[in-house]
Structures are given as C-alpha cells and as structure tokens.
Amino acid sequence: MTSGDAVRSATVCHYKRAGVAPPIEMIERFRVLTGKRAAGRVLDIGAFLLEDLLAYRHICYLAMLGAKPDLRSERPDLAPEFVDGDPADLPFPDDAFDVVVCRFALCSTEKPQSALSEIGRVLRPVGQLLFLEHTRAPGVVGQAQDRAQEMLRGCRRCRLNVEVMPQLYRAGLVVRRADWYWPSAHVRAPLVQGIATRPDPQYERELAWLRNPIRKPGDPPWSGR
Numbered sequence: 001m002t003s004g005d006a007v008r009s010a011t012v013c014h015y016k017r018a019g020v021a022p023p024i025e026m027i028e029r030f031r032v033l034t035g036k037r038a039a040g041r042v043l044d045i046g047a048f049l050l051e052d053l054l055a056y057r058h059i060c061y062l063a064m065l066g067a068k069p070d071l072r073s074e075r076p077d078l079a080p081e082f083v084d085g086d087p088a089d090l091p092f093p094d095d096a097f098d099v100v101v102c103r104f105a106l107c108s109t110e111k112p113q114s115a116l117s118e119i120g121r122v123l124r125p126v127g128q129l130l131f132l133e134h135t136r137a138p139g140v141v142g143q144a145q146d147r148a149q150e151m152l153r154g155c156r157r158c159r160l161n162v163e164v165m166p167q168l169y170r171a172g173l174v175v176r177r178a179d180w181y182w183p184s185a186h187v188r189a190p191l192v193q194g195i196a197t198r199p200d201p202q203y204e205r206e207l208a209w210l211r212n213p214i215r216k217p218g219d220p221p222w223s224g225r
Helices: 003-010 024-037 112-122 139-151 164-170 201-211
Strands: 040-045 059-065 081-083 097-103 123-134 174-181 191-197
Touching: 024 097, 024 123, 024 174, 024 191, 040 112, 097 112, 112 123, 112 164, 123 164, 164 174, 164 191
Parallel strands: 040 059, 040 097, 059 081, 097 123
Antiparallel strands: 123 191, 174 191
8 A cells, every 4th residue: 555545544534533423314314225225246435333234135245445444343244355445446347346335435535536437437337326425515505615625725634525416427427316414513514315327328329429410511400400
C-alpha cells in the first residue's frame, strides 16, 4: 500500500466516527433493502457495524472493502474476503459481482465518479448497486455545505458536498430508485439511498443513435419534414 492509499483509508465518513450517531431510521431501511436484494456474489464497500452484515443470507461470495477492522471476526459463516484499497481502483475483474453494496463511502474517496465507474465495471450487466450516502443539498443548505467543505480543505475528513446523484449519472449508471432523508441533527446533509444499475443494452443503442444519427446531407435533424 502506498502512502497515498494510507491517507485515503484513514479518511472516514463522519457518520462512522465514534460519538456521531448515524441516522438509525435510514440505516434500518437500507438494511432491509440489502437483505432483500443482496445475493450471489456481493461486494460490500464501507461496512462499519455488525448489523450491516446480519442481513446477508443468500450469498455465495462476499468481498469487503473499507470495512471496520473489528468486523473481521464477525460472520465467519460467510467467509468474507477483506480487501484494502480505494473504491476508485477496485482489484476485481469486469462483471465480477451480482450486487455491490456501498454505504457512506463516496465521501471518503478523492474521485467519487471514478469509484462509481469502477463499481459499474465490476457489476454484471444485470447487477445492482445498492447505495446509502450523504449528499449535497440544494439551495442555501448546499451553499453552507460548500463553505464548510472549503474550511475543511486539507483535512483528512470526508467531503460534505459530494453530489451523489449527478456522480451516478456521469459514471454511466441508471438510478432505478432513490429515497431521501433529512437528518435533524449533526451535519444537516441530506441522505439518499437507492438502487442503480448499468444501462440496458437497448438504452445504450438508442443513446448511440441519438448521438450519431444517420442522415443525408441537408436533411433536418428530425423526422416527418
């Protein structure tokens, strides 16, 4: 591990730090979602409580990246493989996982869009990304997050103003479901959880046609005229 990797791994989301209670309501809803959908070959990014692992049942292989160290002795029945590294550079081949579970991790990597692109790469074409992250709010709250992040520049702390939804879209993923939650305490950053997938092949073909339509010289860019 390089010194840069050590710095990244030392950066921890504020919801994972001691003394900061995470929003239990949202986390419980995410655990229910994970219990229903995580099956087969699963990559877990950012587990930090034993309860995060209790929902796993129908799993044939579990890889854990950025997990809290004291979780290494939990759930020996799953025989998880613990991996060190940055989500923006995953040490797995293409199409390796049926499900990727990502919780409070995008704020801790220097390149969240690259991390999501890597997640899309290791997902099977029909795989699912289950995500739970805090995100930049719109309006004055978002502006306050920007100012707070500017004050924290250079500190090894999670980024308060990562715009999760635009990062998902830019990484080429399709959001199938998104639920929002506004905490009443701590840093008032909204949380978003949901499901994203790789684009359907039909969607990719249609998008390619829209970007590169076949037209004769002089034809208008629309049909019917």
